Amino acid sequence: xxxxxxxxxxxxxxxxxxxxxxxxxxxxxxxxxxxxxxxxxxxxxxxxxxxxxxxxxxxxxxxxxxxxxxxxxxxxxxxxxxxxxxxxxxxxxxxxxxxxxxxxxxxxxxxxxxxxxxxxxxxxxxxxxxxxxxxxxxxxxxxxxxxxxxxxxxxxxxxxxxxxxxxxxxxxxxxxxxxxxxxxxxxxxxxxxxxxxxxxxxxxxxxxxxxxxxxxxxxxxxxxxxxxxxxxxxxxxxxxxxxxxxxxxxxxxxxxxxxxxxxx
Numbered sequence: 001x002x003x004x005x006x007x008x009x010x011x012x013x014x015x016x017x018x019x020x021x022x023x024x025x026x027x028x029x030x031x032x033x034x035x036x037x038x039x040x041x042x043x044x045x046x047x048x049x050x051x052x053x054x055x056x057x058x059x060x061x062x063x064x065x066x067x068x069x070x071x072x073x074x075x076x077x078x079x080x081x082x083x084x085x086x087x088x089x090x091x092x093x094x095x096x097x098x099x100x101x102x103x104x105x106x107x108x109x110x111x112x113x114x115x116x117x118x119x120x121x122x123x124x125x126x127x128x129x130x131x132x133x134x135x136x137x138x139x140x141x142x143x144x145x146x147x148x149x150x151x152x153x154x155x156x157x158x159x160x161x162x163x164x165x166x167x168x169x170x171x172x173x174x175x176x177x178x179x180x181x182x183x184x185x186x187x188x189x190x191x192x193x194x195x196x197x198x199x200x201x202x203x204x205x206x207x208x209x210x211x212x213x214x215x216x217x218x219x220x221x222x223x224x225x226x227x228x229x230x231x232x233x234x235x236x237x238x239x240x241x242x243x244x245x246x247x248x249x250x251x252x253x254x255x256x257x258x259x260x261x262x263x264x
Contacts, residue, residue: 037065043084047076047152049173064089072096075172075187098190098264100170101155101177103147104199105184106258107140108160112211128181136210139199141184150179167264192246192263194230194239198256201234213258221250221259 041061048056052073054063063069064085072082072094079096086093118127118134124146132138143161155169156176165176167190177185184199196215200207204216217235224230229243230250237259239250251259 034062034065037061040064040085040088043077043081043088044074045076045081047171047173047175049076049175051075051172051174070094075099075174078171099172099187100167100190100264101165101172101174101185102167102188102195102197102262103141103163103165103185104195104197105139105141105162105182106197106213107135107137107211108162110160111213112136112140124179125181133182137200137207137214139182139184139201140211141182146179146181147176147185150175167262188262189241190264191241192261193241193244194246194248194250194259195262196237196239196259198236198258201236203235207235213256215256215258218255220253220255224249224253 038061041057044057044061046057050056052060052069052075054060054069060069060074064071071085071089071091072079074081075098078098079093082093082096113136114134115136116131116134118130120126120130122144124133124142124144127134127142127144133140133142135142141162143158143163145158145163147163148156148158152173152175153169153171155166155171157164157166163184165185172187174187177187182199188195198211198213198215200211200214204218207214207216215236217232217237219232221230221237222232226249227243227245227247229240229245231238231240237250239259246261246263248261251261
């Protein structure tokens with residue numbers, strides 16, 4: 001009997017001792033909880049998109065708690081979340097600029113064509129590896145929906161071969177921006193302004209061969225703008241939203257109709 005009982009007691013004793021050591025170690029080595037950061041974390045929407053510039057909501061909450069960041073950097077939460085956090089921290093909300101994502105491409109099947117018949121993995125990232133993508137315009141949207149799958153708010157759809165974003169549903173999380181291998185999606189302020197819906201940087205003659213509405217760098221928009229808001233760089237027009245007053249003059253003179261008015 002003792003031959004069985006003794007080993008059992010020894011193993012039980014070792015287990016008890018190990019448990020006590022682990023319990024003491026967990027107390028001694030415990031990392032103190034930042035209750036302030038946890039409270040702020042609960043106020044954030046939880047998208048974990050990183051659009052605030054930090055490593056998700058946890059990182060932003062810690063930065064706010066330590067005073068390393070200011071309220072208003074969360075585009076998903078917007079002004080409402082910024083106000084809640086600023087009231088909790090007892091500081092000013094500051095300026096909260098609402099931004100939404102925009103696809104800088106009008107390369108639908110009406111305006112351009114595919115250069116190859118793609119039969120690989122049905123993703124933009126996969127197609128981009130094959131000869132730079134399936135679209136005849138090397139800068140254009142491939143319409144395979146990586147941005148659609150990345151969006152958590154059902155704000156993006158692919159229509160007639162090109163992605164479109166509903167500015168009303170867009171929360172500015174930046175997930176679609178990260179998902180697009182062509183870098184066609186950027187943030188624009190949620191205000192009335194002119195936007196260039198093209199990303200083609202080729203010379204006008206080459207652009208004209210692959211797209212009916214691609215920017216040809218004719219500079220009519222730049223010469224027409226009275227506010228120094230439009231400039232052509234690398235054969236592609238670009239509008240500075242900080243200077244654009246939304247007059248629409250550049251829209252009216254664009255022969256390619258790739259500059260449009262944008263307003264949420």
